[in-house]
Amino acid sequence: MSDYRKLSVIMPVFNERKTVAEAIRRAREAELPLEREVVVIDDGSTDGSGEIIDRLRDSTVRVIRWKDNRGKGAAVRAGIEASTGDAVVIYDADLEYDPRDWAAMLRPLIEGQATVVYGSRFTGERRNMMFWHWVGNRFLSLTTNLLYNTTLSDMETCFKLLDGELARSLRLEASRFEIEPEITAKVLRLGHRIWEVPIRYAGREVEEGKKISWADGFPALWELIRHRFTPRHMIVR
Numbered sequence: 001m002s003d004y005r006k007l008s009v010i011m012p013v014f015n016e017r018k019t020v021a022e023a024i025r026r027a028r029e030a031e032l033p034l035e036r037e038v039v040v041i042d043d044g045s046t047d048g049s050g051e052i053i054d055r056l057r058d059s060t061v062r063v064i065r066w067k068d069n070r071g072k073g074a075a076v077r078a079g080i081e082a083s084t085g086d087a088v089v090i091y092d093a094d095l096e097y098d099p100r101d102w103a104a105m106l107r108p109l110i111e112g113q114a115t116v117v118y119g120s121r122f123t124g125e126r127r128n129m130m131f132w133h134w135v136g137n138r139f140l141s142l143t144t145n146l147l148y149n150t151t152l153s154d155m156e157t158c159f160k161l162l163d164g165e166l167a168r169s170l171r172l173e174a175s176r177f178e179i180e181p182e183i184t185a186k187v188l189r190l191g192h193r194i195w196e197v198p199i200r201y202a203g204r205e206v207e208e209g210k211k212i213s214w215a216d217g218f219p220a221l222w223e224l225i226r227h228r229f230t231p232r233h234m235i236v237r
Contacts (some may be wrong), residue, residue, distance in 0.1 A: 002007050003086070004034055004086040004087050004106070004109060004110050004161075005035060005086055006034055006035040006036065006037065006084065006085040006086050006087070007032060007034045007035070007037075007038050007085050007086075007087045007088075007089060007102070007106070008079075008080075008083035008085030008087070008088045008089070008164060009023045009027050009036060009037065009038045009039065009089055009091050009099075010038075010039050010041070010076055010079030010080060010083065010088060010089065010090050010091065011023065011024070011027065011038060011039065011040045011041065011079070011091050011092070011093055012041045012043055012075030012076055012079065012090075012092065012093070012122040013040055013041065013042050013043060013045060013047050014042075014044065014045055014047055014049075014055065014069055014072070014075075014078040014191060015044070015047040015049060015075045016049050016093040016094055016156075016212075017045075017047045017048045017049045017052060018197055018204060019093055019094055019095045020049050020052055020053060020093045021052050021056060022095060023091070023092075023093040023094070023176075024038060024053070024061060024093075025185060026095075026098070026099045026100075027058065027091060028061075028138060029102070029121060030099035030100055030101075030102055030103070031103060031166050032102060032103055032106065033087075033106065033110065033199040034085075034087070034106065034186060035105065036060060036062045036085075037060055037061075037083070037084065037181060038060055038062070039079045039082050039083055040053055040061060040062065040063050040064070041063075041064045041066070041075035041076075041078055041079050042063060042064070042065040042066065042070050043066055043070055043071070043072070043074070043075045044066050044069035044070065045235065046066060049093075050065060057208040059211070060104060061183035063232070064078055064081070064082060064086065069225050070175060071175040071176040071177075072176060072177055072179060073172070073173075073175045073176050073179030073182070074175045075089055076172075076179050077172045077174075079180070080168060080170075080172070081114065081235060083164060083167070083168065084164075084185035085164045086163070086164045086165075086214065087106065087109055087160075087161060087162070087164050087165050088161070088162050088163075088167040088168075089102060089105070089159065089160065089161040090158055090160045090192045091158075091159070092158050095202065096158070096201060096202055096203050097158060097159050097199065097200075097201065097203075098121065098179070098199065098200045098201075100200075101119055101159065101176060101197070101199040102161070104197050104198075104199075105117045105119055105139075105159065105161045105197045105199075106161065107197075108195045108197070109161065111162065113193035114193070114194070115162065115163040115166055115187075115192050116160070116161070116162050116163070116166070116187050116192050116193075116194045116195065116226045117160075117162075117194070117195045117196070117197060118152070118154060118157050118159065118160055118162040118194050118195070118196050118197070119154075119157055119159030119160075119161075119163070119196075119197055119198075119199035120153045120157060120196045120197065120198055120199060121137075121154050121199060121201040121203075122154050122185040123153055123154075123196065123198040124212050133203070136217045137154065137155075137156050139217075140155050140156055140181065140221065140224070141153060141154060141156070141218055141222055142166045142216065143221060143223055144181070144185075144188075145156070147185075147224055147225065147228045148185070148189070148228065149184060150188060150193070150194065152194060152196065153182060153196060154196070155180070155184050155200075156173075156180050156181070156220070157180075158180070159199055160180070160183055160184075161210040162183075162187070165186070166192070168237075169236045169237055170183065170186050170187070170235065170236060170237075171186075171234065171235055171236055171237050172186070173224065174184050174196055175210075176219065178220050178222075179218065181220045181221075181224045181227075182223045182227065185223060185224055185228065185230075186227060186230075186235045189227060189228070189230065189232055189235055190232060190235060190236070198227070222225075
C-alpha cells in the first residue's frame, strides 16, 4: 500500500459565476480516504466569479488570483506548483465532472497499482456529447495510442489524477487547452502506464458556456506529435 495522505484539487476558473460555488461545495463534500486541499486559480474572471470564490475561501480552499486571463494550461501549471498534496487531481469548475468519482480514481494510486489515473467519459455514465466533439476526442485518443503504444479511451478527459511528486516534477509549458495532451504525452514518455476508471459526465456545449472548440484540436495534435520525440531529460525539471 502506498502512503498517500492528502489530495490537492486544482481548480482553474474563468468566468464560471453560475457554477463555481457548487463546484467548490462538491469538492469539499466528496467522500475521500484522504485529507484535501482545493487550490482555486481565478484566471482573470470578469463576471463576478472572484467575489464568489472569496466568500468560500477557508482553511481548505486556497486562492490564486490573476488580473488577466492567461489560459487553462497556465492556471493548471500554477495550481500544480502551489500544491502540497501527495496526489493531485485537475477539476474544472463547470460541473461537467463529479467529485464523487475521486474515491474510485484514488484506489489504484493508494493500492500501488498506478501513478497516473484518468477518469474516462466513454466507459461510464454520461450525457452524450455532440457528435463532432465525440469525433475529435476519439481521434485524439487514437492518435495518442498509435504514437505511444497505449490503449487510452479518453486522452482529453479533464479528470487527471497524478502522484503529487510526479505532477510537480513535470516540465509543463502549455498555456491553453493543450495542457491535456501535454500531460498525457509526458507521463507516457516517462514510462508511466495510465490507469482508467469509468466516471460520470454531464457535458456542456458552447451555448451552455463550454469554452473549448474544434480549433483547439490542432494544437492538441501538435503536442502529441512533438512530445513523442522530446528527449526524456527535457520532460522533467
